Amino acid sequence: MSPSPPVEVVRELTSRGYNANREAVTLLARTSDPAAAISRALDAAPEETLTLSAEHVRSAVDTTPDRPNEEAAATTTNGDDPATDGGNSARAIDPTDPISEIPLASDGASIAETTATTGATDATETAAPGTAAEGDSAEPIASDPAASSGDTAASDAGQTKTPVETEGFAPRDAAKRSLQVANDMTGRSTGTGEYGDFVRVFRDRYERLSRLLRPRVKHRPIEAIRSMPGGAEVAIVGLISDIRSTRNGHRLVELEDTTGTFPCLFVTGKEVSERIDELLYDEAIAIEGTLSDDAGICFVDELYFPDVPRTNGPSRADRHVRAALVSDVHVGSQEFRADAWSHFADWLGSEEAERVEYLLLAGDMVEGVGVYPGQDEELDVLDIYEQYELFSEYLKEVPGDVEIVMIPGNHDAVRLAEPQPGFEDDLREIMSAHDARVTSNPSLVTIEGVSVLMYHGVSLDEVIAELPEEKASYDHPHRAMTQLLKKRHVAPQYGGHTRLAPEDRDYLVMDDVPDVFHTGHVHKLGYGKHRNVLSINSGCWQDQTAFQKRVNIEPDVGYAPIVDLDTLDLTIQKFT
Numbered sequence: 121m122s123p124s125p126p127v128e129v130v131r132e133l134t135s136r137g138y139n140a141n142r143e144a145v146t147l148l149a150r151t152s153d154p155a156a157a158i159s160r161a162l163d164a165a166p167e168e169t170l171t172l173s174a175e176h177v178r179s180a181v182d183t184t185p186d187r188p189n190e191e192a193a194a195t196t197t198n199g200d201d202p203a204t205d206g207g208n209s210a211r212a213i214d215p216t217d218p219i220s221e222i223p224l225a226s227d228g229a230s231i232a233e234t235t236a237t238t239g240a241t242d243a244t245e246t247a248a249p250g251t252a253a254e255g256d257s258a259e260p261i262a263s264d265p266a267a268s269s270g271d272t273a274a275s276d277a278g279q280t281k282t283p284v285e286t287e288g289f290a291p292r293d294a295a296k297r298s299l300q301v302a303n304d305m306t307g308r309s310t311g312t313g314e315y316g317d318f319v320r321v322f323r324d325r326y327e328r329l330s331r332l333l334r335p336r337v338k339h340r341p342i343e344a345i346r347s348m349p350g351g352a353e354v355a356i357v358g359l360i361s362d363i364r365s366t367r368n369g370h371r372l373v374e375l376e377d378t379t380g381t382f383p384c385l386f387v388t389g390k391e392v393s394e395r396i397d398e399l400l401y402d403e404a405i406a407i408e409g410t411l412s413d414d415a416g417i418c419f420v421d422e423l424y425f426p427d428v429p430r431t432n433g434p435s436r437a438d439r440h441v442r443a444a445l446v447s448d449v450h451v452g453s454q455e456f457r458a459d460a461w462s463h464f465a466d467w468l469g470s471e472e473a474e475r476v477e478y479l480l481l482a483g484d485m486v487e488g489v490g491v492y493p494g495q496d497e498e499l500d501v502l503d504i505y506e507q508y509e510l511f512s513e514y515l516k517e518v519p520g521d522v523e524i525v526m527i528p529g530n531h532d533a534v535r536l537a538e539p540q541p542g543f544e545d546d547l548r549e550i551m552s553a554h555d556a557r558v559t560s561n562p563s564l565v566t567i568e569g570v571s572v573l574m575y576h577g578v579s580l581d582e583v584i585a586e587l588p589e590e591k592a593s594y595d596h597p598h599r600a601m602t603q604l605l606k607k608r609h610v611a612p613q614y615g616g617h618t619r620l621a622p623e624d625r626d627y628l629v630m631d632d633v634p635d636v637f638h639t640g641h642v643h644k645l646g647y648g649k650h651r652n653v654l655s656i657n658s659g660c661w662q663d664q665t666a667f668q669k670r671v672n673i674e675p676d677v678g679y680a681p682i683v684d685l686d687t688l689d690l691t692i693q694k695f696t
Contacts, residue, residue, distance in 0.1 A: 129154050130469070131517070133172070138162065140172035147177045157181045292477050292521045296439065299478075299523060301557065302564040303627055306542040310624045317622035322359065322402075322614075323378065325626040329404035329608060330357045330377075332426040337406045343379035350413040356382060357406045360399060371396050373420075375407070384409065384418045392423050397588050398603065403612035426608035428651040434635040437568035437685035442475045444468070445681045447482035447576070447640025448660035450531065451514060452507035454500045455663040456487070458514070460678035463695040465517035467680075476682060478567050479522050482640040482658065483529025483576030485511045485551070491531050498665050504533050508550045515553040524556035525565050529576035529641060537621035538562075538578065538611055539628060562610050562627070564634060570685045573634035577641030577657065579604070579611035579618045584642075586613070594673060597657040598646035601637055605630070605650050636683060643668070643675035647690060654688055656681045 129148045132155055133140055140148070144161075151157040161172055164180035311317045333339070337355035345354050358375030366372055371386040371393065384407050386393040399405070408422040446464075450456050467473050486507035487499060501507045518524065526543075528534040533547060540561040543551070548558055559565070562575035583600040584592045592600035604610055608630040611618045620628070637655045645659040659676035668675060678696030683689070 129158065130519070132158050136162065138170060138172060140177075141174065143174040144172045144177045147174055147181070151181060292474070292519075294521060294523075296441075297477065297523060298566075298568050299525070299557065300566045301525075301559045302566070302632075304542070304559045304563050305539050305623065305627050306558075306560045308623075309541060309621070311622040313622070320624060321622040321626050324624075325402075325609070325629060326359055326378065326404060328626065328629050328631060329426050332608060333357045333404065333406040333424060336424050337408055339406065341379040342375070342377050342382045345382060345411075345418075346380070346415075348411060348415060350411050350415040352411050352415070353408070354411055354418055355406065355408045356384065356418065357404070358382070359404050360401055363396075363399060363401065373399065373407075375405070382418060383416075384420050386420050386423075390421075392420055395423050398425075398591060398606070400583070400586055400607070400613045401616075402614045403607045403609060425606040427606045428608075428633050428653055430651060432633055432652045434652050434654075434688055435569045435571065436635075436688060437570055439568070439686060440475055441477050441568055441685050442473075443478035443480055443567060443570075443572070443683050443685060444476050445480050445482070445572075445636075445638045445656055445658050445683060446661070446679075447638075447658045448484040448529070448643055448662060449481070449511065449514070450484055450487045450660065450662035451511040452499055452501040452504075453487035453662050453665065454498050455665050456500065457661050457663060457677055457696060460695045461514055461661050462517055464678070464680055464693075465514070465519075467693065467695065468522060469519045475684075477521075477523060479518060479524045480565065480572060480574060480638060481524065481526040482574050482638050483527050483561060484531040484640065484660075485526065485529075486531060486533075487662075488531035488533065492667055494667065498667070505546075505550065508533070508547055512551045512553050515551065515556070518554065520554060522554065523567075524554050525574070526551075526556050526558050527561040527563055527574050527576060529561065530578050534561075535621070537619040539621065539623065540576075560627070564632065568685055570636065570683075570688070571632065571634045572636040572638055573610075573630065575610045575637075575639050577639035579613070580639065580642050580657075582611075582613055582616050582618050585617070594642055594644050596646055597639070597642050597644050598648040598655040601639060601646075601655040601657065602648070602650040605637060605653055605655070635688065643673060643677075645676035645679045645681075645692070647681065647692075654683070654690065656683075656690070 126145050126149045129140070129145050136158070148154050148157050148161070157177070160180045161177045165172060165176045169176065330339075334357060337357065339355050339357045342356060342358065345356065348354060356375050356377070358377045360373055361376040361381060362374035364372050366385070369388050373384045373386065373396070374381050375384055386396045404426060406424040407418065407420045409418040409420040411418055449461065468476055468479070486504070487495075488507070489495070489499070489502070489504045496502065501510060515524070528540050528543060530536055532543070534540045534543060538561065542558040542560050562573060565572045565574055580597060580600045583603050584594060587600070587603060592603055610628045610630065611620060614620050634653060637653055639657050640660070642657060643660040643662070644657060646657040648655055658681050659679040661678060662675065663677055664673070664675055678694055680693045680695065682691040682693055684691075
C-alpha cells in the first residue's frame, strides 16, 4: 500500500531539502498532483525560504481539493491508499493495525506475534526468537499506549533540522535531544602491526581490566608469588595465556601479568571447576587459591570475572522518548527485504511511533562484495558503491527528524580488523541522508543520559563456538552477550575468527557499564538482562541466503526492538 498523501508530501519536501508547516502540507496533499504542486510552490517562494508556509502554497497553487477522497486526504494522518502502488511492495501502516508487541519471556517460553495487517487480511504466527538471560529476571516488554503521532520532516544534510507538522502529527522536538559518542577511534588508528603494538594493546587491556578485579581480591604480582612458601594463600589477576587438560582430567590455566606467568589448577569435582567452560583465551580474570607444597602451582578455590557490579543501576531519560535498535540491513543482496524495511520506515512516520526519535544501526548496511565464497551469485547489486547509493535511498524513507547513529559491520567497506573505524568520507557523502552520525565499531552512544554500547558482534561467533550451548548459542544470542558483559570486553580472544587490530589502547574494553548492549551480526533476535543491563541482538532485514542455509542459520527477519529510554522497557515490532 502507498503512504498517505501528507506523508508523501513530507517525504518529497525532505528529499528536496525543505520543510513545511502543517497547513501547507495539508494544502499540498489535497491537490491532484502533489509533486507538481510542491515544485510550483518552491519556485514561487523567496530564494531564502527553507520552510513553506500556507501563504507560499496559496500564492502558487490552486488549493481547491480535486481528489475524489479529498476530505480523507486532508484529515488522514497515517491511512493506507486502497490502491497498490504499481507493484511496489512497501507498505504504510495504519495505526489501528495490530503490530506485534512481544512480551519478554523466560527461557523456553513461546512468543506469540501478530504481524501488521493492511486491507482486510490478517496474519498470525508463533515463534520463539528471543528469551530472557539465564539467571536474571526480566521486566515485561511494555507498549506505549499513550504515544500519539509523529511524522515530521527535516532539512537535507548539513542544514538545521526543523520539525514539520503534518495534519494530526506532533513534531519531534530536536531541541530536547542530547547525543554523545565515546570510544570513537575513527581517524585515530595508530597500529602498524609491529610486535610492540601488540605488547602495548595487551598491556593496556590488563591494566584497565585488572583495576576492576583488584578491589575484589588481595592481589600480588606473579613475580612476588614466586617467592612465597608452599601452602600460602594467594590471589592472582592476569590474562589467560593457555588452557589445557592434565592427564588426570583436571584443567590447567596459565595466567600472565606484567611480571610473568603462573600455572593455576582447576581440580575436577570442585565447584569452581564447573565455571572453567566459560573461560576464553586472553580474557582477564582473578583467582584465589593455595600454593602447592613446592609452590610451583596454585590450586584454585575461587574465580572472578570483571563483570557488571551486582549493585548496577541503569540511567534513564527524563522524558518519554524511544529508540529503535536495528542492524544487518544488507542492501544489495537478492534476499534483502525491501518491503519489510519500507514497512518499518512508514511505521516510524506513524502516530504510534511519535516518540521514536532515535534510530541506532549496528552495522552491515550493505551486503558487500567478496565477503564469503560464492557471494557474487547472491548479489542483486554487484558494485559496492552502488550498494551504498541504494542503501541511502532506503535511508531516505526514514522520517527526516529521526536522529540516526550508524556503526560499520563485517560486510561494510571498512577494514575487517576490530576496532573498525567509521566509514570513509566518500561513503559518508553517499549516505548523507539525515546527516546521520557515523562512528566506529564499537562505540558507546549516550542518548539523553542512557548509554548504549553499539557493537556489530563478530566475536559472538567465537563465543558461541567456544562455550557450551547452554552458555551461548545462535538461538539465544543474548546469552553470548552476557558472557561478554561478564568479561567486560566485546572481543576477548585474539588469534581466532575475530580479526583484532593493535592500537595504542584497547578500544574493545568495556570501561563503563552500558545501560543497553546492542549487537547484530548473527541475524537472530535475542534479548535479556544481566545485572540490569538490557542486551539486545536485533535480527536482520535479509531472508536466508544460500550460505546461511549451508551453515544452518535461520534468520529472524524484519524485527525492530524499540526501547523506552525513560523506563528501559522493550517492545519488539515485527514488519514481515
